[in-house]
Amino acid sequence: MTSELLSLIGNTPLVELARFSPKPGIRIFAKLEGQNPSGSVKDRIVLAMVEQAERNGVLKPGDTIVEASSGNTGIALAMVGKQKGYNVKVVIPRQVAPSIKDILDLYEAEVVWCEPVAGMKGAIDIAREEANADGHYLLGQFSDATNVQTHYHGTGREIVEALPDVDVFVAGIGTGGTVMGVGKRLRETNPDVRIIGVEPRLGEQVQGLRSLSEGFIPPLLELDQLDGRFLVDSAAAMETAHNVIRAEGVMAGASAGATLHAALRVAERMDKGNIVVMFSDGAWKYLPAQPWAAAAEGDESLDETHWW
Numbered sequence: 001m002t003s004e005l006l007s008l009i010g011n012t013p014l015v016e017l018a019r020f021s022p023k024p025g026i027r028i029f030a031k032l033e034g035q036n037p038s039g040s041v042k043d044r045i046v047l048a049m050v051e052q053a054e055r056n057g058v059l060k061p062g063d064t065i066v067e068a069s070s071g072n073t074g075i076a077l078a079m080v081g082k083q084k085g086y087n088v089k090v091v092i093p094r095q096v097a098p099s100i101k102d103i104l105d106l107y108e109a110e111v112v113w114c115e116p117v118a119g120m121k122g123a124i125d126i127a128r129e130e131a132n133a134d135g136h137y138l139l140g141q142f143s144d145a146t147n148v149q150t151h152y153h154g155t156g157r158e159i160v161e162a163l164p165d166v167d168v169f170v171a172g173i174g175t176g177g178t179v180m181g182v183g184k185r186l187r188e189t190n191p192d193v194r195i196i197g198v199e200p201r202l203g204e205q206v207q208g209l210r211s212l213s214e215g216f217i218p219p220l221l222e223l224d225q226l227d228g229r230f231l232v233d234s235a236a237a238m239e240t241a242h243n244v245i246r247a248e249g250v251m252a253g254a255s256a257g258a259t260l261h262a263a264l265r266v267a268e269r270m271d272k273g274n275i276v277v278m279f280s281d282g283a284w285k286y287l288p289a290q291p292w293a294a295a296a297e298g299d300e301s302l303d304e305t306h307w308w
Ligand SMILES: Cc1ncc(COP(=O)(O)O)c(C=O)c1O
Pocket: 040, 042, 070, 072, 073, 172, 173, 174, 175, 176, 177, 178, 179, 253, 255, 256, 280, 281, 307, 308
């Protein structure tokens, strides 16, 4: 049975960012995933993957679940683990925003660091080794089709219900689960919808975001299903997130800044239409690092931190 806390996952608000409408015919809406109980979109897929494993009989209370994550999936898993009685071990790249470790510590999740050079691929390999060596369960957000299906049946359906008329959808690319699942659902309603994936500019390190050009293409991502890929740098993402917080009072996280920045560029070439952008988490966990101030000052250490 799903607990009261876990039943709060999903059904997040779709909120218009009226102050960011660049011309009268263009409206921009943000899907506020920071409203999920552990503060990000990842609550959705973690709950779905854990419950799938439970149905398959491969998990029982007291077991340990291992996952590679740049932060949010680990935090979501730690929260779901508390509710369902699992231990949690998270493999994260050493350059993640510092409060991610603090939050994982609060949730009593075990943290295994991996070196930044190993990238997400390295973290996934270590998670697999950890799981195999100790007989733990590997969650596997990068390869489990449940990830895409959860966004198709949940996030995508909710967007269509709230706004049947979506012309452009913009999401950041991590596992590719969001952009694939939501994109498929939106295309069923409007075959002309444009699905845009956002990634960091190569070499910019965009605060550690995953650039496909660096060599790791997430297995769930089908590039031919995207109508465009947009490259955003770290300072632009943080500056846009800062602007949303100041103009709308919406606590936009780093990747939300990146998606909105891309959406505004796309809007420049449109006369009218509705654009939906994913705000995959809120700004709260980034507060201690003050990346907004660092972006404004052109601080290069921004590029060494993994912001999503
Ligand atoms: C804040 C944030 N934005 C965007 C993404 C990318 O989402 P997906 O893994 O569905 O591609 C992630 C995933 O790690 C994330 O944590």
